[in-house]
Amino acid sequence: MNAATSLTVILAIILVVFPGTGCAADTLGIPPATVADYIYAIIDNHRAFYTAHVVERLEEQGGVKADGAWRTQKNTLPLPVQFVTETSGRFSSKFAGLRYRLVSLWPINPRNRPHDQPDRSSLEALAARPERPVTRTVTIGNQTYFHAVYADRAVSQACVACHNTHPNSPKKDFQVGDIMGGLVIEFPLGDP
Numbered sequence: 449m450n451a452a453t454s455l456t457v458i459l460a461i462i463l464v465v466f467p468g469t470g471c472a473a474d475t476l477g478i479p480p481a482t483v484a485d486y487i488y489a490i491i492d493n494h495r496a497f498y499t500a501h502v503v504e505r506l507e508e509q510g511g512v513k514a515d516g517a518w519r520t521q522k523n524t525l526p527l528p529v530q531f532v533t534e535t536s537g538r539f540s541s542k543f544a545g546l547r548y549r550l551v552s553l554w555p556i557n558p559r560n561r562p563h564d565q566p567d568r569s570s571l572e573a574l575a576a577r578p579e580r581p582v583t584r585t586v587t588i589g590n591q592t593y594f595h596a597v598y599a600d601r602a603v604s605q606a607c608v609a610c611h612n613t614h615p616n617s618p619k620k621d622f623q624v625g626d627i628m629g630g631l632v633i634e635f636p637l638g639d640p
């Protein structure tokens with residue numbers, strides 16, 4: 449399953465949920481929290497599949513590894529986090545306002561820290577109650593966005609092995625199943 453396929457699937461869901469150009473999540477009576485759940489399920493499962501069956505598999509077979517510089521270095525694959533950031537980047541050009549990103553209280557890249565205090569509090573709340581996302585609305589200018597933060601778990605050994613040994617990782621004792629951060633999903637509510 450590649451990024452293009454993921455995008456097509458996400459695109460199909462968004463077209464069903466956001467008919468026309470108004471992006472009105474409530475047009476069909478689908479609550480924004482349910483829309484966020486759909487988007488989360490797709491992003492999360494695609495990345496987990498990519499990590500376990502592409503990155504981990506090819507690294508085990510030797511010769512290829514995931515690396516942030518995959519565009520310029522031979523025999524490298526995009527990092528799982530780039531699977532998320534790159535598709536979000538492609539997406540925002542098609543659907544203004546829908547974006548998603550990974551954040552963490554222990555980021556390898558300082559840019560992936562929570563962007564504000566509410567997101568920091570959401571990550572702390574998810575550590576205690578990871579089953580459901582923490583949601584709120586955010587108003588920027590005259591546009592209101594639905595904003596959800598989902599717990600991001602170490603779903604495979606590749607996640608923990610890479611983060612625990614990365615020189616810029618502030619945390620070196622992740623275990624499979626641990627919450628490593630959060631996936632933030634944001635989309636506009638109502639007409640812009």
Ligand code: HEC
Pocket residue numbers: 495496499503514515516527528529550551552554555556557558560600601602603604606607608610611614628629630
């Ligand atoms: C081969 C190494 C590697 C693997 C495998 C990997 N990551 Fe990462 N991850 C990174 C790097 C490097 C970054 C920082 C990328 C950047 O510059 O934004 C990162 C970023 C993240 C972030 C954002 C916060 C931060 O640390 O900057 C989260 C959350 C995250 N990864 C979770 C996971 C999970 C969960 C998995 C398994 C599904 C996983 N990672 C697999 C290397 C890896």
